[in-house]
Amino acid sequence: MPGIDEVAQLAGVSTATVSRALSGRGHVSPATKERVAAAASELGYVVSSSASGLATGRTRNVGVVIPFLNRWFYGAVIEGAQRRLLSHGYDLTLYNLSGGGDERRSVFEHFLLRKRVDAVIAINLELTPDEVTRLLDIDKPVVGVGGPLTGVRTLSIDDVEVSRLATEHLVSLGHRRIAHIGGDVEDERDFHVPTNRREGYEAALEAVGIPVDPTLYAPCDFTLQGAYHAAKQLLGSPRNRPTAVFAASDEMAIGTILAARDMGLRVPDDLSVIGIDDHELAEFFGLTTVAQFPELQGELAVEILMDQLHPENRAHGSLNTPLPYELVVRGSTARHDPRAR
Amino acid sequence: MPGIDEVAQLAGVSTATVSRALSGRGHVSPATKERVAAAASELGYVVSSSASGLATGRTRNVGVVIPFLNRWFYGAVIEGAQRRLLSHGYDLTLYNLSGGGDERRSVFEHFLLRKRVDAVIAINLELTPDEVTRLLDIDKPVVGVGGPLTGVRTLSIDDVEVSRLATEHLVSLGHRRIAHIGGDVEDERDFHVPTNRREGYEAALEAVGIPVDPTLYAPCDFTLQGAYHAAKQLLGSPRNRPTAVFAASDEMAIGTILAARDMGLRVPDDLSVIGIDDHELAEFFGLTTVAQFPELQGELAVEILMDQLHPENRAHGSLNTPLPYELVVRGSTARHDPRAR
DNA sequence: ATGAAAGCGCTAACAT
DNA sequence: ATGTTAGCGCTTTCAT
Numbered sequence: 001m002p003g004i005d006e007v008a009q010l011a012g013v014s015t016a017t018v019s020r021a022l023s024g025r026g027h028v029s030p031a032t033k034e035r036v037a038a039a040a041s042e043l044g045y046v047v048s049s050s051a052s053g054l055a056t057g058r059t060r061n062v063g064v065v066i067p068f069l070n071r072w073f074y075g076a077v078i079e080g081a082q083r084r085l086l087s088h089g090y091d092l093t094l095y096n097l098s099g100g101g102d103e104r105r106s107v108f109e110h111f112l113l114r115k116r117v118d119a120v121i122a123i124n125l126e127l128t129p130d131e132v133t134r135l136l137d138i139d140k141p142v143v144g145v146g147g148p149l150t151g152v153r154t155l156s157i158d159d160v161e162v163s164r165l166a167t168e169h170l171v172s173l174g175h176r177r178i179a180h181i182g183g184d185v186e187d188e189r190d191f192h193v194p195t196n197r198r199e200g201y202e203a204a205l206e207a208v209g210i211p212v213d214p215t216l217y218a219p220c221d222f223t224l225q226g227a228y229h230a231a232k233q234l235l236g237s238p239r240n241r242p243t244a245v246f247a248a249s250d251e252m253a254i255g256t257i258l259a260a261r262d263m264g265l266r267v268p269d270d271l272s273v274i275g276i277d278d279h280e281l282a283e284f285f286g287l288t289t290v291a292q293f294p295e296l297q298g299e300l301a302v303e304i305l306m307d308q309l310h311p312e313n314r315a316h317g318s319l320n321t322p323l324p325y326e327l328v329v330r331g332s333t334a335r336h337d338p339r340a341r
Numbered sequence: 342m343p344g345i346d347e348v349a350q351l352a353g354v355s356t357a358t359v360s361r362a363l364s365g366r367g368h369v370s371p372a373t374k375e376r377v378a379a380a381a382s383e384l385g386y387v388v389s390s391s392a393s394g395l396a397t398g399r400t401r402n403v404g405v406v407i408p409f410l411n412r413w414f415y416g417a418v419i420e421g422a423q424r425r426l427l428s429h430g431y432d433l434t435l436y437n438l439s440g441g442g443d444e445r446r447s448v449f450e451h452f453l454l455r456k457r458v459d460a461v462i463a464i465n466l467e468l469t470p471d472e473v474t475r476l477l478d479i480d481k482p483v484v485g486v487g488g489p490l491t492g493v494r495t496l497s498i499d500d501v502e503v504s505r506l507a508t509e510h511l512v513s514l515g516h517r518r519i520a521h522i523g524g525d526v527e528d529e530r531d532f533h534v535p536t537n538r539r540e541g542y543e544a545a546l547e548a549v550g551i552p553v554d555p556t557l558y559a560p561c562d563f564t565l566q567g568a569y570h571a572a573k574q575l576l577g578s579p580r581n582r583p584t585a586v587f588a589a590s591d592e593m594a595i596g597t598i599l600a601a602r603d604m605g606l607r608v609p610d611d612l613s614v615i616g617i618d619d620h621e622l623a624e625f626f627g628l629t630t631v632a633q634f635p636e637l638q639g640e641l642a643v644e645i646l647m648d649q650l651h652p653e654n655r656a657h658g659s660l661n662t663p664l665p666y667e668l669v670v671r672g673s674t675a676r677h678d679p680r681a682r
Numbered sequence: 683a684t685g686a687a688a689g690c691g692c693t694a695a696c697a698t
Numbered sequence: 699a700t701g702t703t704a705g706c707g708c709t710t711t712c713a714t
Contacts (some may be wrong), residue, residue: 013684013685014684014685014686015685016684016685016686016687017683017684017685020683020684026683026684027683027684028683028684029683029684032683032684051690053690054689054690054691054692055689055690056690057690115691
């Protein structure tokens with residue numbers, strides 16, 4: 001592990017010049033800059049992040065806090081964020097909160113504060129005002145992905161609109177008995193996603209005069225399995241069977257498709273199904289969905305953060321950037337055929 | 342952001358005592374220890390990891406390097422590792438190599454070397470001797486999960502044995518035409534997992550005198566979709582249709598089950614299917630499988646690392662710890678019925 | 683454009 | 699058991 005002075009010696013300059021040459025801050029003649037670079041690479045020199053961090057107060061490391069890890073969506077966001085951070089020369093330190101309340105406290109009260117990270121990206125976490133203040137007080141920019149967060153730059157998708165779009169797609173195909181399999185309001189760790197999606201669904205129905213039928217709403221736990229069982233209930237109803245289902249996520253939509261198959265219903269002939277996400281398996285199942293682009297979300301979060309890291313363009317207060325979404329029509333939805341059983 | 346001297350002042354002691362009291366190193370009377378703790382928490386003091394890292398050479402941060410993020414297996418390993426690291430007061434910095442070759446080089450040549458991490462956990466990565474040397478040279482313990490790695494402590498599952506067990510299960514149920522859907526040898530980033538699994542499969546067959554039929558081996562890309570298509574080929578064969586399929590992963594096994602369903606075959610009556618993993622969806626699909634316990638793997642890796650971090654019990658050379666696995670019998674496998682079509 | 687030197691905030695060896 | 703103090707390896711004024 002060579003240090004900066006060995007590089008300085010080999011290049012025949014002072015450590016100050018090495019530092020300047022390597023970091024790009026301050027003026028160094030092209031010639032010496034080159035000599036320094038050569039010396040550094042010959043020795044395999046890499047700056048010590050502790051030393052550099054101590055001297056500058058910047059660590060080139062970003063903390064990413066997520067509520068779960070084992071969900072396709074989060075993996076994709078992290079992947080996008082990581083890629084972009086690496087390209088900016090930043091590391092990504094991960095804090096997964098799926099453990100429970102105590103873990104969350106210790107992350108916010110200790111881990112994030114020990115000057116290991118320059119900034120924080122919070123994914124689908126409704127930070128408490130206290131948590132936000134804590135971070136902002138020590139001058140750490142925070143970017144939230146997934147919902148409005150007071151005092152913080154955020155990126156979020158308009159869940160109500162996304163749901164409305166999905167539901168409208170079904171309506172436009174002539175469906176009127178449209179069920180919604182949504183998340184349980186119980187575990188709304190995230191930004192009322194279940195509630196918002198339900199609202200969009202109801203708004204779309206009401207807009208065209210279809211009364212909202214509470215028996216066509218089935219809450220479950222946001223998993224394929226949960227949706228499978230919920231769908232069976234819905235589809236088993238002899239009187240009021242829906243002709244279409246809007247599921248709050250693709251995994252749930254896939255559960256619905258599997259349930260329909262098991263009940264001998266053909267998708268889309270007997271039942272149209274639409275989800276949200278554009279999950280990696282959506283194409284395989286021919287699932288119509290409203291795509292959100294989690295990798296892009298991760299990348300965008302990083303770009304915004306990089307902006308914030310340059311104090312000159314640090315926007316204060318809450319600013320929300322809307323996230324893109326897009327209807328992707330595949331084979332799981334079709335025009336409602338009134339003659340179908 | 343209070344510093345150590347403010348705490349020292351408030352507690353009426355020297356900074357050295359504060360350091361000792363808070364870190365637990367060196368002797369401090371219980372009384373002062375308590376006073377220091379009170380002062381620290383009153384001020385909201387948290388040590389600066391840069392300063393502490395610079396002074397000690399330890400960062401309380403571990404780098405975890407993985408080839409992919411978007412696979413159930415990796416998410417689970419990371420989750421296990423993270424949980425255990427947090428409980429030891431360590432952070433986890435993630436390096437996802439799914440980007441490609443260049444990314445890998447920059448991670449090993451720069452990111453991991455800038456003294457940001459105390460140690461490295463490599464998951465299913467066949468580190469080159471150069472990569473290992475680089476890390477070991479700067480005295481960073483490395484633990485590999487997933488395969489033998491010269492010069493490094495590793496944890497690995499005996500893939501050959503796992504496969505043999507899975508195959509034997511099918512044999513013991515009376516199956517003789519057993520197909521294997523395995524990974525493509527092309528993309529063996531990891532430890533020849535596809536090859537090893539295939540070997541175990543063949544060994545099990547040969548052990549009972551069943552000739553290995555190359556037409557019953559279908560390589561594909563380790564995804565549900567890939568296996569679905571491979572399975573269709575296998576199951577479509579009018580003459581030589583297998584009565585059982587051993588898939589190299591649960592996702593592939595699920596793809597196989599879906600393919601069988603689509604071809605009108607009942608599982609397990611017409612076709613038995615077994616996988617490897619005990620994936621979160623295995624239970625839902627009633628999949629018989631050989632469980633490996635990825636979260637546990639992550640946890641164990643951390644425990645071994647913690648050992649290595651105390652130089653007194655640092656084992657040199659390569660030591661491999663075998664990882665547990667377990668046959669989980671569910672409904673996707675059944676005795677072969679010779680009368681079945 | 684480059685060098686000298688003073689920290690950054692903590693830890694650990696050495697004193698007491 | 700506690701205090702004093704010299705670094706840890708960089709960055710960044712301030713000179714030149």
